[in-house]
Structure formats: C-alpha cells, structure tokens
Amino acid sequence: MNVLDGLDEHQLEAVRTLRGPVAVMAGAGSGKTRVITRRIAHGVDVGAFSPGRVMALTFTSKAAGELRGRLRTLGIEGVSARTFHSAALAQLNYFWPTLTGDALPAIVDNKVRLLAHAADTLRLDPDRATLREVASHIEWRKVRMRTIDQYAREHAGGAVGPLSTAVVVELQRAYEQLKDERRQLDFEDVLLACAGMLESEDRVAAAVHEQYRHFTVDEYQDVSPLQQRLLELWVGDRQDLCVVGDASQTIYSFAGADARFLLEFGHRHPDARVVELPHNYRSSPxxxxxxxxxxxxxxxxxxxxxxxxxxxxxxxxxxxxxxxxxxxxxxxxxxxxxxxxxxxxxxxxxxxxxxxxxxxxxxxxxxxxxxxxxxxxxxxTRFFDIPEVRQAIMALRGASVAPLENGFVDTVRDVLRSLGLTDQPPPAGGAVRDAWEARAALLRLAEEAPEGTTLREFTDDVMARARAQDEPALRTxxxxxxxxxxxxxxxxxxxxxxxxxxxxxxxxxxxxxxxxxxxxxxxxxxxxxxxxxxxxxxxxxxxxxxxxxxxxxxxxxxxxxxxxxxxxxxxxxxxx
Structure with missing residues (x-):
C-alpha cells in the first residue's frame, strides 16, 4: 500500500516533513498514531530513515505495542518503539556491566513496602495511605529533578498526612539509604541513572547517538522535566526529532507532566516546523x-x-x-x-x-x-491476570498436545465449558458473571482467529498477547x-x-x-x-x-x- 493514501492535507504535511525538528499539534481524534506510523514508514520508503536507527517513544507498554503493530502492518520491522522507561532500562542493562563490572541493581517492585521498612528504621508507624502519598512526593521530586534538600526548602512548613515536612524529609533519606544498601533502583532512578550515564560517559553517549538517529515522541504534552532531559541527551546536537501531542489533554501535571515543553517547542527550536491536525475523525459535530x-x-x-x-x-x-x-x-x-x-x-x-x-x-x-x-x-484486574483466564490458557495449552477430535473452535468451546462457560450468562454483577465474561472473551478470540489456525497456534498467540498486555475487549x-x-x-x-x-x-x-x-x-x-x-x-x-x-x-x-x-x-x- 501507499502510506500516503487516505491522509488529509494536514496529516500529509506532517508525514512528508521528514527532517526535524517537527512539532505536530494533534487535536483529539485527529489520527495522530496514524500520522506517527505513516511518517516513519514514509521515511523508510524514501530512504530517509533506517528502521534500526529510529526510536519511537511513548508512555505505556500498550501504546508502544500498538505502534509496533501498526508499523508491521505497513511492512516496517526493526523500529524501536518503547516507553521512556523501557528504553532507559535497556541501555542501562547493556552498558552498566561494562562500566561497573557488575550487574545492574534490581528494580524496586513495591515502593510503599520499602518505605514502610524505612519508616521502621525511624520508629515511625504511618498508615498505608500516608506511605502512598509519600511515595508520590518521592516520584514528583525525582521527575522534577529536585534533590531532597530542594524538596525540604520548597515544602517547608507543609505536611503529608500526619507527617510534617521535616519527618517526610527524614523518611525520604532513610528510603534512599535502604535502597542503596539493598542495591536497588526505583522506577524514577532508571531514568536518572540513564541520564547520568549519558552525561558522564562520552563513549556511551557516542554509542547511543550512533545507534539512534531519528526520534519520535508521542503524547509529548505528558513529558516530565526528567524525561525531557533524557530525550535531549538521546538526541544530542542533532535535529531529527518529531514530537506529537495535544496541550488540551495535559491531565498528569500532578505526576510531573509539563505541557510547556510542547507549547514552547517552537521557541526552543526556532527552525521547527509546527503542523496542526484539526480534523477530528471520531466525534459527531x-x-x-x-x-x-x-x-x-x-x-x-x-x-x-x-x-x-x-x-x-x-x-x-x-x-x-x-x-x-x-x-x-x-x-x-x-x-x-x-x-x-x-x-x-x-x-x-x-x-x-x-x-x-x-x-x-x-x-x-x-x-x-x-x-x-x-x-x-x-x-x-488485568484480563490476563484474572485467575479464570490463566486457568483457561493452561487448560487450552494442555489440550493442544493431543490430536483434535473436533474442529479448532469446537475444541476451545469444549475446554471452556469444562471450566464453567455456559451458553447463557449468569446475572450481571459479581465474580461469577465476571468469570463468565472472561471465558466468553477467549472463545470470541478463537472464533475470530484466521481460518486454519491450530490450537497450538492459538495458544501461542494468546500467550503473546498476554506478554504484551494486548487485552481483548469484554462484551461489557x-x-x-x-x-x-x-x-x-x-x-x-x-x-x-x-x-x-x-x-x-x-x-x-x-x-x-x-x-x-x-x-x-x-x-x-x-x-x-x-x-x-x-x-x-x-x-x-x-x-x-x-x-x-x-x-x-x-x-x-x-x-x-x-x-x-x-x-x-x-x-x-x-x-x-
């Protein structure tokens, strides 16, 4: 297919503008994901981009998976479509052993639990809600690139629940000390460590710049100062940057998002091309x-x-x-x-x-x-974490090793019936109906599978979807x-x-x-x-x-x- 087909004049302008810096101001429902993927595909088609040197950044694993899926549909393989965190973590895993002679520290799996342990060292006993709030303050401090001392000055006289700022500061220090003693990094440390590595190690920065030449950032209105700093280090002194966002959908300021990076893009890059996407293809007039x-x-x-x-x-x-x-x-x-x-x-x-x-x-x-x-x-609860779904996948996987006596869909239906799927749904509301809906969704996936699909291929596909958190839509x-x-x-x-x-x-x-x-x-x-x-x-x-x-x-x-x-x-x- 021609990747330029079906685009309106504004989308076409954005897709054809291959040399950065470019800012796409995408109104709601204006097809921004289509523009991002078509622009990358067009760049590859005309020889302006090499897929392996393109990094497309977004904020959720699901969105990154959607970008990769759409690019595959367009015949483009090899583009690195990742979240900021997964891209930073991949680089840390690659370079850290070389730089330190040791494996990358483990990632904190539960910040609130670690905070509770830190509170114990201070003989504090805050409730879980307060600990969650302190965790949010730690996250805000880090994505805003503030030190603990800066945090203390900015929040002087304040409190988090029953804890004064002075106590919160001491709790943050204890948290950081405990984390270091256990050789752990938290979610925000991954970005901080990657940025620090690129700033201090010229050979690492040179290797990253050699690997990635063209950058696209989706949902750019949601970047934090820390993510913006990391992006600047990845891009270096080059101009091959395309950002896409909608300032009207900035709804994560409480988590550090700063729409000024989008709004002021043209000021930071005087030679930038700014393209608006005003046509909404979703909503009625x-x-x-x-x-x-x-x-x-x-x-x-x-x-x-x-x-x-x-x-x-x-x-x-x-x-x-x-x-x-x-x-x-x-x-x-x-x-x-x-x-x-x-x-x-x-x-x-x-x-x-x-x-x-x-x-x-x-x-x-x-x-x-x-x-x-x-x-x-x-x-x-995520679809693939529902106990009935996990049980069904295991049962289907087991059934796939035996020869099929019935057709593929009939076999899936029989397995699901043995686990509790009925022809008629139970009354709405409650765990029984939720389990029924989950099993029914798996059956619909089987019914929608391409003709000739085997049970083994189906279970492989379902397990791949589970890894990518590509969840089917329940009929709810x-x-x-x-x-x-x-x-x-x-x-x-x-x-x-x-x-x-x-x-x-x-x-x-x-x-x-x-x-x-x-x-x-x-x-x-x-x-x-x-x-x-x-x-x-x-x-x-x-x-x-x-x-x-x-x-x-x-x-x-x-x-x-x-x-x-x-x-x-x-x-x-x-x-x-």
Whole structure:
C-alpha cells in the first residue's frame, strides 16, 4: 500500500516533513498514531530513515505495542518503539556491566513496602495511605529533578498526612539509604541513572547517538522535566526529532507532566516546523462544538473540525444534560438509559460511563447490575491476570498436545465449558458473571482467529498477547475514571457527576488546578463518537452544576422537559 493514501492535507504535511525538528499539534481524534506510523514508514520508503536507527517513544507498554503493530502492518520491522522507561532500562542493562563490572541493581517492585521498612528504621508507624502519598512526593521530586534538600526548602512548613515536612524529609533519606544498601533502583532512578550515564560517559553517549538517529515522541504534552532531559541527551546536537501531542489533554501535571515543553517547542527550536491536525475523525459535530467551546482561548488548543466521515442520521445532535435529585437517582437513570441502548441493539463494548474519581463508581456499578448490564471497571484486574483466564490458557495449552477430535473452535468451546462457560450468562454483577465474561472473551478470540489456525497456534498467540498486555475487549459496558479513559473511545459516553465539588473536584483550587480539571472534562467529552450524555445531581449538600456545564450550555440540550422542576441553577436550554 501507499502510506500516503487516505491522509488529509494536514496529516500529509506532517508525514512528508521528514527532517526535524517537527512539532505536530494533534487535536483529539485527529489520527495522530496514524500520522506517527505513516511518517516513519514514509521515511523508510524514501530512504530517509533506517528502521534500526529510529526510536519511537511513548508512555505505556500498550501504546508502544500498538505502534509496533501498526508499523508491521505497513511492512516496517526493526523500529524501536518503547516507553521512556523501557528504553532507559535497556541501555542501562547493556552498558552498566561494562562500566561497573557488575550487574545492574534490581528494580524496586513495591515502593510503599520499602518505605514502610524505612519508616521502621525511624520508629515511625504511618498508615498505608500516608506511605502512598509519600511515595508520590518521592516520584514528583525525582521527575522534577529536585534533590531532597530542594524538596525540604520548597515544602517547608507543609505536611503529608500526619507527617510534617521535616519527618517526610527524614523518611525520604532513610528510603534512599535502604535502597542503596539493598542495591536497588526505583522506577524514577532508571531514568536518572540513564541520564547520568549519558552525561558522564562520552563513549556511551557516542554509542547511543550512533545507534539512534531519528526520534519520535508521542503524547509529548505528558513529558516530565526528567524525561525531557533524557530525550535531549538521546538526541544530542542533532535535529531529527518529531514530537506529537495535544496541550488540551495535559491531565498528569500532578505526576510531573509539563505541557510547556510542547507549547514552547517552537521557541526552543526556532527552525521547527509546527503542523496542526484539526480534523477530528471520531466525534459527531455536536460533541465537537461542546469540546471547542470548553477549550476556546486556552494555550495550544486546536479548534476541532469534523472530518469527512459518514455518520448516521441524528448523530449531529447536541450532547444531553440531565439533572437528578441525588447520586442514586443519577446512577439509576444512567443504568436505565444504558440498558435501553443495549436492548435496542447497541454493543455493550461501545458504551462507557465515566466519572472523576473511583469513589463515584459504587452506585453506578450497583445500578447497572440491577438493570442487568454487565460492566468492567477500567484499571481493575488485568484480563490476563484474572485467575479464570490463566486457568483457561493452561487448560487450552494442555489440550493442544493431543490430536483434535473436533474442529479448532469446537475444541476451545469444549475446554471452556469444562471450566464453567455456559451458553447463557449468569446475572450481571459479581465474580461469577465476571468469570463468565472472561471465558466468553477467549472463545470470541478463537472464533475470530484466521481460518486454519491450530490450537497450538492459538495458544501461542494468546500467550503473546498476554506478554504484551494486548487485552481483548469484554462484551461489557466500561466504567472508568477520566484519567483512565484517556486514549480510548466509545460510541456512547455517559459523563456523570458534573457538579461543583466533583468536576472540578473539591480540592482543585487556583487557576492551574481548575484548568487541569477543564482538560479532564475535555478528555471525557472527546471520548464520545456518536452520543454524549452529561449528568449531575444535587445530593444532600445541594450541589450546583459544574462551571464547565455552564460554559457549554449553548452546545447542549436538556434531557428533561422544560416544565420539570429545575431548582434555579440550570435553566438555560440549548440546541432546540
């Protein structure tokens, strides 16, 4: 195939711009992964890139796996598509023994547990929640490249739970000492150690520069100062750098992400080519109107334009807004609407219910179960870690050594039936239904396998997917926080809890914190392809609708009759 086929004019400009520095400002749903992979493939096709000298960096193993998969589909092998951490760890594993004469220290597998041991040495007994918070402070300090002394000065007079800053500082010192005594590195140390190695060892830097010539960074709005420093060391004094990101989707500032690296790319690289991708190929026009209204005037925001795609009748309707008496009433209304959609033929996998914080999910899970709707909570147990899935894979692996008496799919079905799969699902909700859904997903993988697949080939493929965490989609409705939903999309999205104190969340104070909540809301809105339902409830405390709802009111329509009691706070009807 021609890798330039099917690209719009903006995507084509980005793909054809092979010499860096290049910044691609990719609006939500604008096909940034397509642009990244097509640009690399085009560079290889015309001889500008050698696959083995290309490094494509992203933030999750799943995203890196997707990049590799798409590149393989385009006929490109040998590109190093990795997370920052896996790339740094690979370089440390390669160079460390040569530099030190010893193996690389082990990686800390549980920072909170090690912190608990450090606390014991100080005769402290903080609870687990406090230790988790201290761990977050350690991570923030390191990705911001602060020393413990700098941290102490910046947080003087503060506290983490019951611990004063002075005590937190001593706990951090004890943690670092214990880690050194055990010859361990934590997650952030991997990046720090790699950066230190490249800065201090000229021959290592020269070897890395010889190996990798062309760099692409996905989700560049999420880089931390530490990742930016490491990237600069990898690139060196060359210009072959392409960054892709969306400042409007910066939602990890609390973890050290700094969108200024994207926003100021042109200032740091005066000769940079900056390309915008404004065409959205995901969402209906009404959804895009709300998204644009919410982010209008914000730094780096890309005005989204509906792409040239075919949509069904009515898909351009504005998002609906519904007010409810309390959280239980809101959850029941959402569950009833979801059940109605599924009864009308919607695939449960195409529906998501989103919320700001995990604590909001309990009523929703219960209401959906009562309505007979199966759910999966994103961020829960990974599919391939589910005991029933691991048991099924082992059983299928065992069956693959014997000659097949029935067809491949029938054999898979028989094995899964022996483990508890039934023709009809049990009632929604609970561990029994979850196990049924997991086994049913494995059966669907078998049914979707290419004709002629053997049971051994199927189990090999499933085990490869497990290693890559390439999880199949369960035939369930997805429940997720807004953070967990980033990078995903569904036909029908319910964005719940849109009240002051929930979205924006109550502890978000000051312009920067509120703006991060705005970007979270934008992420939620732009997950929807066809319909978007926004809801909020007054609750016992008499909450008000979210300020973000107020801002996009002209781009929404009410989901209740005009004559219904409104309470005075949400009276404007739009889209009629």
């Amino acid at each position: 009404g959804i895009l109107s709300a998204a644009n209204q919410l982010m209008r005037g914000r730094p780096g925001s890309v005005e989204l334009v509906a792409g040239d795609v075919h949509r069904g009748v009515g898909d351009d309707l504005l998002p609906m807004v519904a007010e409810h008496r309390d959280e239980i009433a809101e959850a029941r209304a959402v569950a009833a609407s979801v059940a109605e959609r599924i009864a009308a033929g919607a695939d449960p996998r195409a529906i998501a219910v989103l919320y700001r914080a995990h604590g909001q999910s309990a009523e929703l899970i219960e209401a959906l179960a009562d309505a007979g709707v199966p759910t999966t909570v994103l961020g829960g 409705v997805t429940l997720a926080t807004l953070h967990a939903a980033k990078g995903l999309e569904w036909d029908h999205v319910y964005l719940t809890g849109m009240a002051e104190g929930l979205l924006p969340i109550g502890y978000a104070t000051g312009f920067e914190a509120i703006d991060e909540e705005r970007r979270l809301t934008y992420v939620g809105i732009t997950r929807a392809r066809r319909t978007l339902s926004l809801s909020w409830s007054r609750g016992s405390r008499g909450r008000e609708p979210s300020r973000f709802l107020q801002e996009i009111r002209t781009c929404t329509r009410d989901a209740v009759p005009r004559s219904a009691p409104r309470g005075g706070a949400w009276t404007r009807r739009g889209g009629d």
